[in-house]
Amino acid sequence: xxxxxxxxxxxxxxxxxxxxxxxxxxxxxxxxxxxxxxxxxxxxxxxxxxxxxxxxxxxxxxxxxxxxxxxxxxxxxxxxxxxxxxxxxxxxxxxxxxxxxxxxxxxxxxxxxxxxxxxxxxxxxxxxxxxxxxxxxxxxxxxxxxxxxxxxxxxxxxxxxxxxxxxxxxxxxxxxxxxxxxxxxxxxxxxxxxxxxxxxxxxxxxxxxxxxxxxxxxxxxxxxxxxxxxxxxxxxxxxxxxxxxxxxxxxxxxxxxxxxxxxxxxxxxxxxxxxxxxxxxxxxxxxxxxxxxxxxxxxxxxxxxxxxxxxxxxxxxxxxxxxxxxxxx
Numbered sequence: 001x002x003x004x005x006x007x008x009x010x011x012x013x014x015x016x017x018x019x020x021x022x023x024x025x026x027x028x029x030x031x032x033x034x035x036x037x038x039x040x041x042x043x044x045x046x047x048x049x050x051x052x053x054x055x056x057x058x059x060x061x062x063x064x065x066x067x068x069x070x071x072x073x074x075x076x077x078x079x080x081x082x083x084x085x086x087x088x089x090x091x092x093x094x095x096x097x098x099x100x101x102x103x104x105x106x107x108x109x110x111x112x113x114x115x116x117x118x119x120x121x122x123x124x125x126x127x128x129x130x131x132x133x134x135x136x137x138x139x140x141x142x143x144x145x146x147x148x149x150x151x152x153x154x155x156x157x158x159x160x161x162x163x164x165x166x167x168x169x170x171x172x173x174x175x176x177x178x179x180x181x182x183x184x185x186x187x188x189x190x191x192x193x194x195x196x197x198x199x200x201x202x203x204x205x206x207x208x209x210x211x212x213x214x215x216x217x218x219x220x221x222x223x224x225x226x227x228x229x230x231x232x233x234x235x236x237x238x239x240x241x242x243x244x245x246x247x248x249x250x251x252x253x254x255x256x257x258x259x260x261x262x263x264x265x266x267x268x269x270x271x272x273x274x275x276x277x278x279x280x281x282x283x284x285x286x287x288x289x290x291x292x293x294x295x296x297x298x299x300x301x302x303x304x305x306x307x308x309x310x311x312x313x314x315x316x317x318x319x320x321x322x323x324x325x326x327x328x329x
Contacts, residue, residue: 001014001015001016001043001044001045001046001296001299001300002014002015002299002300003015003046004201004280004281005201005280006118006148006174006175006201006203006280006281007172007173007174007175007195007199007200007201007280008174008199009148009172009174009199011076011117011118011147011148011174013046013047013076013203013280013281014044014045014046014047014076014281014299015274015280015281015282015299015300016043016045016270016281016282016284016295016296016298016299017045017047017048017049017076017078017203017281017282017283017284018036018037018040018045018047018048018049018283018284018285018286018292019048019049019050019205019283019284019285020033020048020049020050020054020059020062020063020285021050021051021054021059021205021285022054022285028287030062032287032288033062033066034062034065034066035288035289036286036287036288036289036291036292037063037066037067038066038289039286039289039290039292039293040286040292040296041070043292043293043296044296044299045292045296046074046075046076047075047076047078047281048063048067048075048076048077048078049078049079049177049203049283050063050077050078050079050080050111051079051080051081051083051120051122052079052080052081052083052085052103052106052107052110053080053082053083053084053085053122056085056086057085057086057106057110060079060107060110060111061110063077063111064110064111064112064113065112067111067112068112072113072114075117076117076118077111077113077116077117077118078116078117078118078119078120078150078203079107079111079116079118079119079120080119080120080121080122080152080177081095081099081100081103081104081107081119081120081121081122082094082095082121082122082123082125083122083123085103085106094125094127094128095121095124095125095128095132095133095136096125096128096132096133096136097132097133097135097136100133100136100137100140101136101139101140104116104119104140104145104146105145108145114144114145115144115145115146115147116145116146116147117147117148118146118147118148118149118150118174118175119137119140119146119148119149119150120149120150120151120152120175120177121133121137121149121150121151121152121154122152122153123152123153123154123327124151124153124154124155124158124327130158130161130162130165131165134149134162134165134166134169134171135169137149137171138166138169138170138171141171141172142171147172148172148173148174148175149166149171149172149173149174150173150174150175150176150177150200150203151175151176151177152176152177152178153176153177153178153179153326153327154176154191154326155190155191155323155326155327156190156191156193156194156195156323157194159176159191159194159195159198159200160194160197160198163198163199163200173198173199173200174199174200174201175200175201175202175203175280176191176195176200176201176202176203177202177203177204177205177283178191178202178204178205178326179204179205179206180202180204180205180206180207180273180276180279181204181206181207181208181209181213181269181272181273182209182213182254182269182272182273182311182315182319183209183212183213183242183247183315183318183319183320184206184209184319184320185319185320185321186320186321186322186323186324186325186326187202187323187326188276188321189321189323190323190326191323191326192276192278195278196278201278201279201280201281202276202278202279202280203279203280203281203283204273204279204281204282204283205283206283207269207270207272207273207282207283207284208266208269208270208284208295209239209242209269210239210242211239212239212242212243212247212248212251213251213254213265213266213268213269214264214265214266214269215251215252215254215255215265217242217243217248217251218248218252219245219248219249219252220245223243246317246318247318250314250315250316250317250318251265251315253314253315254268254311254314254315257307257310257311257314260307261301261303261307263297263298263301264294266294266295266298267294267295267297267298267301268298268303268311269298270282270284270295270298271298271301271303272303272308272311274298274299274301275302275303275308282298284296
């Protein structure tokens with residue numbers, strides 16, 4: 001495993017991080033989830049990402065059980081706040097002070113830890129003054145419950161505003177967690193430059209485009225039974241925008257490029273996002289331990305300029321670059 005610094009901070013995180021967005025507490029049974037966490041640890045992954053909203057808090061609890069007994073100083077545990085959990089009361093969502101503080105305390109209990117390495121605003125909240133949000137995060141830092149602050153799917157403008165307040169409050173604002181892969185590059189023109197300027201790294205989710213970049217989905221063929229694209233609770237709505245023959249035919253053109261590099265398509269996709277110097281880590285998920293062992297082989301892989309250009313040529317016409325889609329869907 002290779003490691004990178006998170007933003008301008010002193011925190012090192014694994015290039016491949018393990019996330020449990022669509023799996024733990026919902027798609028995958030407890031024993032299988034614990035096997036995947038064990039596989040991640042065996043592979044040298046030290047960075048684990050979750051959120052309170054995943055499986056309505058169950059994913060955090062699964063991760064807490066999976067990491068119990070590990071040396072805490074050897075792990076980086078990330079979680080997020082914004083979306084509603086529980087019964088959905090009037091203050092049970094967003095980035096108001098009450099919801100942030102209560103959510104952080106609840107996450108600490110579920111994760112069985114005294115502190116969260118990186119606490120992330122899961123989206124930007126247009127209904128709450130940003131000053132209130134950042135002060136609540138800053139107070140958690142000063143209390144020792146949170147070490148670093150991050151965000152997810154924030155625009156370049158919001159990142160810039162948040163960074164200014166973080167400097168004023170003297171708290172470490174270090175990361176953004178966007179969707180990013182060969183097909184979805186909407187952060188490149190605005191979010192990445194703003195992040196570089198403000199000292200943030202990207203921790204990217206969906207590096208294999210919800211499985212599309214594994215080559216599993218074939219043009220002109222039925223969706224594979226049991227795949228994410230057929231699971232309404234497991235991301236079918238997210239993946240369907242990529243499931244047209246034009247995209248799938250272009251993805252098939254990546255097969256010989258991956259083979260020439262000695263990589264599987266999934267490994268090529270994960271390695272591709274890690275070529276961006278502003279990316280600190282790529283989040284992988286898994287429903288089976290073998291998927292973890294497969295994808296971690298992308299760590300430390302260097303793709304040469306000719307291969308990067310060939311990937312662009314193969315996907316020409318189906319790549320999304322529109323920066324206004326930063327938060328979509």
